[in-house]
Amino acid sequence: MTTTGHSIGKAVPRPDAFAKVTGRAQYSSDITLPRMTHAALVRSTSSHGRITNIDTAQAEAVAGVVCVVTGRDMAELGVVDRHYGLTVLDQPILSDDLVRYSGEAVAAVVAETAQIAGEAATLVEVSVDPIEPMLTVDQALEGATLVHPERESAGSDGANIAAYYEFADGDVEAALAGAHYVHEAVFRFPMVAHYAMEPHCCIAAWNGTDLDVIAGTQQPFKVRSDLARMFGLQQNQVRVRVPYVGGGYGGKLLSKYEPLTVALAWKAKRPVKLLLSADESFRTISRHGSVVTMRTGVDADGNIVARDTRVILDTGAYADKGPGVAKKAAYRAKGPYDIPHFRSVAMAVYTNKVPAGAFRGYSTPQVVWAGESAINEIADHLGIDPLQYRRDHLLERGGDFMPSDTPMDADLVGGLQLAADGVRWAVPAPEGRGKGLATGVKDGGGGPSRAEAEVRLLADGSAEVLTGTSEIGQGAHAVYTQIVAEELRCDPARVTPRLPDTATSPFDHGTEASRSTVLVGNAVRKAAMSVADQLGEMVERLLGTRRDFVIEEHRLVFDDGSDAVLAELMARDRNLPVTHEFELGPIVSLSYHDTLVSGKAPLGTPSNFYEVGHGAAEVDVDRETGRVELIRYTSVADVGKALNPQTCAAQDEGAAIMAIGHTFFEEMVFENGELLNGNLAEYRLPLAADLPREGMGVELLENEDGPGPYGAKGAGEAGIISMAPAVAEAVYQACGVRIHDLPLNPQRVWRALNEATTQPGPD
Amino acid sequence: MLGKDDRIEITVTVNGESQVVDVASSDLLIDVLREQLHLTGTKRSCDLQICGTCTVLVDGKAVSSCTTLAVETENREVRTVEGLADGETLHPLQQAFIDEFASQCGFCTPGFLMTAFALLDEVSRPTPEEVHRYLEGNVCRCGSYTNILNAIERAQPTTER
Numbered sequence: 001m002t003t004t005g006h007s008i009g010k011a012v013p014r015p016d017a018f019a020k021v022t023g024r025a026q027y028s029s030d031i032t033l034p035r036m037t038h039a040a041l042v043r044s045t046s047s048h049g050r051i052t053n054i055d056t057a058q059a060e061a062v063a064g065v066v067c068v069v070t071g072r073d074m075a076e077l078g079v080v081d082r083h084y085g086l087t088v089l090d091q092p093i094l095s096d097d098l099v100r101y102s103g104e105a106v107a108a109v110v111a112e113t114a115q116i117a118g119e120a121a122t123l124v125e126v127s128v129d130p131i132e133p134m135l136t137v138d139q140a141l142e143g144a145t146l147v148h149p150e151r152e153s154a155g156s157d158g159a160n161i162a163a164y165y166e167f168a169d170g171d172v173e174a175a176l177a178g179a180h181y182v183h184e185a186v187f188r189f190p191m192v193a194h195y196a197m198e199p200h201c202c203i204a205a206w207n208g209t210d211l212d213v214i215a216g217t218q219q220p221f222k223v224r225s226d227l228a229r230m231f232g233l234q235q236n237q238v239r240v241r242v243p244y245v246g247g248g249y250g251g252k253l254l255s256k257y258e259p260l261t262v263a264l265a266w267k268a269k270r271p272v273k274l275l276l277s278a279d280e281s282f283r284t285i286s287r288h289g290s291v292v293t294m295r296t297g298v299d300a301d302g303n304i305v306a307r308d309t310r311v312i313l314d315t316g317a318y319a320d321k322g323p324g325v326a327k328k329a330a331y332r333a334k335g336p337y338d339i340p341h342f343r344s345v346a347m348a349v350y351t352n353k354v355p356a357g358a359f360r361g362y363s364t365p366q367v368v369w370a371g372e373s374a375i376n377e378i379a380d381h382l383g384i385d386p387l388q389y390r391r392d393h394l395l396e397r398g399g400d401f402m403p404s405d406t407p408m409d410a411d412l413v414g415g416l417q418l419a420a421d422g423v424r425w426a427v428p429a430p431e432g433r434g435k436g437l438a439t440g441v442k443d444g445g446g447g448p449s450r451a452e453a454e455v456r457l458l459a460d461g462s463a464e465v466l467t468g469t470s471e472i473g474q475g476a477h478a479v480y481t482q483i484v485a486e487e488l489r490c491d492p493a494r495v496t497p498r499l500p501d502t503a504t505s506p507f508d509h510g511t512e513a514s515r516s517t518v519l520v521g522n523a524v525r526k527a528a529m530s531v532a533d534q535l536g537e538m539v540e541r542l543l544g545t546r547r548d549f550v551i552e553e554h555r556l557v558f559d560d561g562s563d564a565v566l567a568e569l570m571a572r573d574r575n576l577p578v579t580h581e582f583e584l585g586p587i588v589s590l591s592y593h594d595t596l597v598s599g600k601a602p603l604g605t606p607s608n609f610y611e612v613g614h615g616a617a618e619v620d621v622d623r624e625t626g627r628v629e630l631i632r633y634t635s636v637a638d639v640g641k642a643l644n645p646q647t648c649a650a651q652d653e654g655a656a657i658m659a660i661g662h663t664f665f666e667e668m669v670f671e672n673g674e675l676l677n678g679n680l681a682e683y684r685l686p687l688a689a690d691l692p693r694e695g696m697g698v699e700l701l702e703n704e705d706g707p708g709p710y711g712a713k714g715a716g717e718a719g720i721i722s723m724a725p726a727v728a729e730a731v732y733q734a735c736g737v738r739i740h741d742l743p744l745n746p747q748r749v750w751r752a753l754n755e756a757t758t759q760p761g762p763d
Numbered sequence: 764m765l766g767k768d769d770r771i772e773i774t775v776t777v778n779g780e781s782q783v784v785d786v787a788s789s790d791l792l793i794d795v796l797r798e799q800l801h802l803t804g805t806k807r808s809c810d811l812q813i814c815g816t817c818t819v820l821v822d823g824k825a826v827s828s829c830t831t832l833a834v835e836t837e838n839r840e841v842r843t844v845e846g847l848a849d850g851e852t853l854h855p856l857q858q859a860f861i862d863e864f865a866s867q868c869g870f871c872t873p874g875f876l877m878t879a880f881a882l883l884d885e886v887s888r889p890t891p892e893e894v895h896r897y898l899e900g901n902v903c904r905c906g907s908y909t910n911i912l913n914a915i916e917r918a919q920p921t922t923e924r
Contacts, residue, residue, distance in 0.1 A: 023804015
């Protein structure tokens with residue numbers, strides 16, 4: 001391989017690719033332990049009510065059933081704290097009093113086979129005294145009943161508020177009152193499903209007093225910490241291993257079913273595997289449906305003087321990541337413009353529906369749907385081309401995304417121009433078609449966190465890189481091997497990444513917020529540089545002079561063409577006979593990277609970088625049916641430096657394709673609190689045929705201006721941010737209707753077209 | 764007629780090897796492959812014959828193993844992703860998936876490979892429309908479609924590149 005010493009930025013095949021194309025890659029759901037039993041869950045059919053009885057007798061009598069567990073068993077099982085979550089610990093392993101949504105697990109059956117468990121679970125009878133369910137955020141805020149009666153509402157705007165945040169500067173009311181024009185609208189974003197192809201899966205086994213957990217989780221160290229706290233263990237008694245994960249997108253963050261599976265294994269006294277069906281994962285976690293009310297004021301010259309935003313997020317029955325999602329919604333609602341007067345309020349509101357949590361982009365797609373639609377409409381009102389309007393008003397490099405936070409680190413106008421070029425912005429769209437664009441920005445890398453990495457150069461010239469990053473498909477491990485290869489000047493194919501195991505992996509906060517390449521990547525690079533330094537010093541000790549070299553297989557090849565066997569050098573350096581190569585062990589370094597902390601930054605941690613996604617769309621609208629076809633789409637991600645360009649582009653393109661879902665057709669539909677389309681027969685996902693007719697364009701902006709290794713910024717979320725407002729503007733340009741509710745499905749577009757024909761046109 | 768719990772021994776050829784398996788008449792092919800034969804390369808997702816993740820070949824035709832009864836495969840040939848490579852030599856489709864970065868999380872990859880194999884077996888030079896139609900039964904939630912399409916293009920032996 002010719003990439004030795006030059007692996008960064010190259011088309012290096014992914015280290016997991018061979019295992020994945022041969023079917024040998026192991027996922028949690030593929031693993032079987034000796035004496036393992038299988039669990040099936042009993043789910044509530046009631047949306048809200050008090051459990052009066054759970055009759056498990058019939059299920060327990062089934063041959064092959066090991067045990068049946070309900071919320072009432074928790075105390076007996078020695079559970080110290082049965083609740084988990086992010087900052088609001090409101091979710092019980094199994095509830096023993098209230099059921100809070102239809103689909104909530106209320107009992108579990110453990111049996112010799114999954115089939116027996118599943119059949120026995122249908123025999124468990126759950127009696128519930130119904131309570132009026134809160135089915136919409138408006139109803140919940142009015143508060144006829146409380147989803148969590150034991151909790152106080154977190155805001156004064158109403159009942160059932162799980163978390164409430166506000167960020168403000170200046171005097172927004174006065175500025176709006178004095179504005180030349182105020183744009184005001186309400187924007188709705190649907191609740192959507194992650195649908196990771198691999199449903200949630202966890203295997204738990206008690207080995208003596210220690211706990212061994214195998215799970216498809218994005219956050220093994222968080223799971224370890226939760227399990228230790230909840231079961232009264234020391235953290236070193238809990239081991240969490242993460243094989244390959246069949247997709248995450250945020251839906252496998254925090255603890256999900258790990259505490260329950262551990263409780264089941266405790267009661268069963270045998271290893272337990274809990275593997276959900278896809279339909280059950282639909283009823284586990286979702287993206288927050290939202291209502292964003294936004295007022296944006298401009299002066300006579302078109303400058304934005306004020307923006308007032310109120311975001312209401314439907315967090316469902318449990319808070320999960322809702323508080324974080326709400327905080328970031330408030331933080332990002334102002335958008336990438338210099339606005340002297342703003343107020344952004346966001347709240348996560350409990351309802352009796354499937355919980356909502358983290359989902360690729362966090363709350364950015366929801367607030368950018370509103371914010372960028374508003375910008376498009378303001379430009380239209382002022383008679384200015386939306387690209388030109390953004391050229392005049394987008395933040396410049398160094399500008400304030402938010403006061404006292406990291407200055408804008410990207411060339412926003414340059415990036416947007418690339419997106420516009422992708423749909424030939426300057427060429428007018430033909431009849432029946434339209435073009436639109438948008439710019440979305442999120443602070444990247446998440447909150448305060450530590451990332452660690454260990455690099456080992458083995459005596460045969462191969463290397464290992466150990467991190468706590470879950471390989472959920474994003475390709476972080478590919479990037480880590482390339483960083484190590486770059487610093488050690490070796491072939492990346494000779495570097496093996498190790499999947500997370502809390503017993504042996506260095507610590508990491510978790511696989512989220514586009515943080516792995518930047519934060520863990522920095523730790524990997526530091527560790528690799530330290531190993532390279534140790535190697536260089538060894539060579540200097542032995543040869544009496546510092547020399548440049550590369551590692552080729554088991555040899556060091558020096559700049560003058562001479563070479564030496566690494567193991568022989570290590571043996572000489574350590575005064576061991578070379579016959580004892582096995583005794584040499586590795587050259588090792590463990591390094592870490594901590595996020596900065598600043599008392600001045602509004603979030604406490606300055607943004608690590610800004611994750612910027614520009615989108616430009618060309619659509620065709622069929623006026624007869626309301627069907628919108630995506631003709632062209634270009635996504636531009638400002639990635640600083642693409643360490644593995646193919647993987648980086650695939651991530652951004654994948655995010656944009658995911659956005660096709662919420663833009664055009666995805667929506668979880670509820671009736672009386674029951675999810676009607678929680679299966680793939682009724683919930684449509686983007687397919688190959690949904691690609692834009694002329695292809696999906698992806699441009700990576702590489703100005704090497706990020707804080708990660710080699711100037712990288714985080715990636716993988718940008719592409720999902722800007723599609724909806726870009727497409728909505730294109731629809732307006734094509735047929736003159738403005739739509740503020742997603743998805744832009746044919747029924748909605750057709751209805752808007754029909755209403756428009758009976759009313760005056762847009763201009 | 765067999766009841767759903769009645770068991771029967773069937774002979775089925777899996778990846779070229781004749782196997783005798785003891786199955787209930789209600790057992791699904793996916794469960795027999797994954798649990799009895801430990802061929803876990805075939806993945807389960809939607810259970811509804813929609814996502815294509817569990818696709819295998821039965822007598823060369825792509826089928827969803829999540830909705831195929833194991834007893835239906837008696838005396839037939841089943842091929843799974845484990846049967847694509849010749850020892851350690853990858854099938855051209857597998858190599859193309861690696862070269863085109865067509866896998867992200869990889870959970871859908873076996874299903875796409877088997878569907879693409881059946882497609883290229885049926886039509887050696889499919890048009891883009893034929894490829895799209897064939898892939899309507901396969902979902903990649905990571906959204907690797909462009910790279911998957913490029914891989915299928917690359918794997919065609921007569922493609923001039």
